[in-house]
Amino acid sequence: MSVRTTVRDVASRAGVSPAAVSLALNDRPGVAPPTRARILAAAAELGWSPSRAARTLARATPDTGAVGLVIARPARQLGLEPFYMEFISGIESVLADRSASLLLRLVRDRDQETAVHRTWWKARRVAGSVLVDLTENDPRIPALARLGLPTVVAGHPGLAGSGTHAVWTDDDAAIEEVVRYLALLGHRRIARVGGDPTLGHTAIRTRALARITAELGLEAARSLPTDFSGQAGARATRVLLASARRPTAIIYDNDIMAVAAVAVAAEFGLDVPRDLSIVAWDDSQLCRLTHPTLTAMSHDVHGFGAQVTRSLFDLIDRRPAPSGPAPTPVLVPRGSSAPPAGP
Amino acid sequence: MSVRTTVRDVASRAGVSPAAVSLALNDRPGVAPPTRARILAAAAELGWSPSRAARTLARATPDTGAVGLVIARPARQLGLEPFYMEFISGIESVLADRSASLLLRLVRDRDQETAVHRTWWKARRVAGSVLVDLTENDPRIPALARLGLPTVVAGHPGLAGSGTHAVWTDDDAAIEEVVRYLALLGHRRIARVGGDPTLGHTAIRTRALARITAELGLEAARSLPTDFSGQAGARATRVLLASARRPTAIIYDNDIMAVAAVAVAAEFGLDVPRDLSIVAWDDSQLCRLTHPTLTAMSHDVHGFGAQVTRSLFDLIDRRPAPSGPAPTPVLVPRGSSAPPAGP
Numbered sequence: 001m002s003v004r005t006t007v008r009d010v011a012s013r014a015g016v017s018p019a020a021v022s023l024a025l026n027d028r029p030g031v032a033p034p035t036r037a038r039i040l041a042a043a044a045e046l047g048w049s050p051s052r053a054a055r056t057l058a059r060a061t062p063d064t065g066a067v068g069l070v071i072a073r074p075a076r077q078l079g080l081e082p083f084y085m086e087f088i089s090g091i092e093s094v095l096a097d098r099s100a101s102l103l104l105r106l107v108r109d110r111d112q113e114t115a116v117h118r119t120w121w122k123a124r125r126v127a128g129s130v131l132v133d134l135t136e137n138d139p140r141i142p143a144l145a146r147l148g149l150p151t152v153v154a155g156h157p158g159l160a161g162s163g164t165h166a167v168w169t170d171d172d173a174a175i176e177e178v179v180r181y182l183a184l185l186g187h188r189r190i191a192r193v194g195g196d197p198t199l200g201h202t203a204i205r206t207r208a209l210a211r212i213t214a215e216l217g218l219e220a221a222r223s224l225p226t227d228f229s230g231q232a233g234a235r236a237t238r239v240l241l242a243s244a245r246r247p248t249a250i251i252y253d254n255d256i257m258a259v260a261a262v263a264v265a266a267e268f269g270l271d272v273p274r275d276l277s278i279v280a281w282d283d284s285q286l287c288r289l290t291h292p293t294l295t296a297m298s299h300d301v302h303g304f305g306a307q308v309t310r311s312l313f314d315l316i317d318r319r320p321a322p323s324g325p326a327p328t329p330v331l332v333p334r335g336s337s338a339p340p341a342g343p
Numbered sequence: 344m345s346v347r348t349t350v351r352d353v354a355s356r357a358g359v360s361p362a363a364v365s366l367a368l369n370d371r372p373g374v375a376p377p378t379r380a381r382i383l384a385a386a387a388e389l390g391w392s393p394s395r396a397a398r399t400l401a402r403a404t405p406d407t408g409a410v411g412l413v414i415a416r417p418a419r420q421l422g423l424e425p426f427y428m429e430f431i432s433g434i435e436s437v438l439a440d441r442s443a444s445l446l447l448r449l450v451r452d453r454d455q456e457t458a459v460h461r462t463w464w465k466a467r468r469v470a471g472s473v474l475v476d477l478t479e480n481d482p483r484i485p486a487l488a489r490l491g492l493p494t495v496v497a498g499h500p501g502l503a504g505s506g507t508h509a510v511w512t513d514d515d516a517a518i519e520e521v522v523r524y525l526a527l528l529g530h531r532r533i534a535r536v537g538g539d540p541t542l543g544h545t546a547i548r549t550r551a552l553a554r555i556t557a558e559l560g561l562e563a564a565r566s567l568p569t570d571f572s573g574q575a576g577a578r579a580t581r582v583l584l585a586s587a588r589r590p591t592a593i594i595y596d597n598d599i600m601a602v603a604a605v606a607v608a609a610e611f612g613l614d615v616p617r618d619l620s621i622v623a624w625d626d627s628q629l630c631r632l633t634h635p636t637l638t639a640m641s642h643d644v645h646g647f648g649a650q651v652t653r654s655l656f657d658l659i660d661r662r663p664a665p666s667g668p669a670p671t672p673v674l675v676p677r678g679s680s681a682p683p684a685g686p
Contacts (some may be wrong), residue, residue: 036387037384040387041383044382044383051649053530066468085424088421088447093449096450101459101463103446104431104444105435105445125444138626256629259629259632261634263632263633267634285573288573288574290606291606294459
């Protein structure tokens with residue numbers, strides 16, 4: 001069947017107007033049952049399936065369908081993580097231009113996630129999906145490829161595998177930039193409060209930190225894992241500040257943990273940035289609302305979500321959908337970083 | 344046409360197996376084109392529309408459908424507002440138990456919002472919808488009632504009108520509690536940095552503040568409107584702190600504006616809570632991550648989203664779905680409130 005089969009072809013074969021085809025396929029009144037049957041038969045003969053028809057009809061209406069996003073994190077955490085919400089708002093900004101919607105589901109684990117994508121795709125509830133929170137050798141990628149579900153991965157192709165459509169952030173280059181900046185300020189003992197260590201981008205940052213601190217001849221940098229929550233960030237900060245060799249600068253894997261760190265420093269009577277430099281990651285509005293304001297790796301998370309979604313529509317519409325990097329995060333120095341005080 | 348028409352009826356009329364009907368309607372291989380045409384014709388004669396069929400097919404799978412949420416706020420704001428994200432996470436927690444999904448759309452205005460609900464409902468993409476950000480005499484309520492779309496309103500029945508299914512927070516009682524608390528600490532000059540003044544719950548809080556300050560014989564309280572952003576909250580705080588009669592306590596309509604206020608106070612060299620008491624609203628994780636920690640009206644926003652969604656499923660499943668209040672926010676005193684310093 002030709003991809004170019006249109007409502008007009010079906011109308012012509014059934015001997016009716018295109019409007020009648022639309023009414024019949026859309027389950028609207030105004031078409032007699034025998035005519036409706038003839039239209040459906042004509043559609044079937046041309047290989048014009050209800051779903052294909054629905055998709056085309058949908059294009060003509062305000063609702064052009066949905067794309068899917070499944071997040072395997074606890075529901076409560078979703079409300080507290082600025083990254084996700086900015087990412088979703090970026091997805092929505094592209095969907096709004098196409099009058100499309102986001103089908104969102106929170107699940108407990110990755111197996112459940114694959115099952116949800118399968119169900120959505122088989123029921124034609126989504127035209128494609130966005131995959132987030134990539135792990136190394138992520139089992140979801142071959143599973144969704146087998147389904148034939150158009151998928152764009154928000155994650156590094158080194159994790160996604162070749163042949164996968166991916167949009168990613170260069171976390172290696174970003175870590176290098178922030179460490180070079182801190183080293184230039186005079187910091188020799190840098191630590192990091194990282195995210196979930198099973199996530200691919202967390203692992204990339206951990207490896208990059210080890211590589212660049214070694215290259216620059218700095219002390220080996222500790223990376224403590226967390227679940228990305230402010231509470232876990234505060235706990236990890238207390239561990240680092242209470243350690244025998246207290247770091248003079250700490251890099252945080254998101255904003256909310258860096259906000260928590262400002263409060264922990266105050267709790268310890270430490271001045272930020274004199275006694276402790278703090279660097280946040282993502283640069284949401286939060287970084288400009290603390291005192292001192294937070295130096296951050298600024299990442300247009302909203303734009304990242306939008307780029308992933310544009311790439312997904314390229315794939316859905318069968319346009320070339322090249323994988324590619326999102327702009328690399330850039331360092332925005334603010335009040336929370338400075339040369340370390342002397343010993 | 345009988346509501347009880349099933350895949351079996353279509354299969355029997357077309358002289359094929361139910362599995363073949365499912366394959367044909369689901370656009371899967373394994374059915375020859377003439378058979379497919381016969382099945383579609385049989386479906387049409389029985390009034391078994393593609394959308395109805397899709398719904399039934401969906402029912403047989405783990406996916407029990409979707410509920411809709413349309414938010415008429417700028418996409419970027421969604422990423423920065425802890426309330427929405429906690430509310431959505433509460434909706435998702437109930438959906439997860441039913442293997443259902445959330446269909447989410449951001450739009451520019453309320454007219455667009457009604458059009459999206461109409462499209463979703465007619466295309467059978469949602470089983471029901473949640474309405475948020477109620478205004479006084481909200482035009483969406485009669486519009487959705489005319490559609491017959493099962494709807495639960497997250498908002499006060501005084502705004503929603505009788506006959507509307509609503510779950511609400513008693514903002515009047517909450518404002519009274521926080522003002523009585525501040526008055527007891529000795530504050531006589533209280534101000535408020537409120538939200539969008541066109542929203543019903545903002546108006547309810549503004550009226551409650553006027554009522555209770557008058558009742559307690561306090562100075563008339565100023566309420567400044569904002570768009571709920573941290574930036575707008577910071578600006579409003581500067582206006583209040585620079586005014587001739589500087590308030591000794593400020594109530595904020597969300598958490599992020601209260602976080603911004605802590606930084607503005609530091610910028611002015613004011614000590615929190617000695618020179619300025621700050622009360623936040625919603626009590627997300629943010630309130631425990633500042634120094635001092637933020638006194639807040641604690642509102643289980645996650646639980647509120649869950650309660651609204653359970654009520655919606657009662658309505659969809661034709662069980663009694665009584666309207667009712669969510670638990671009233673309770674005051675959680677923390678480090679940001681204290682008696683005012685002497686003159």
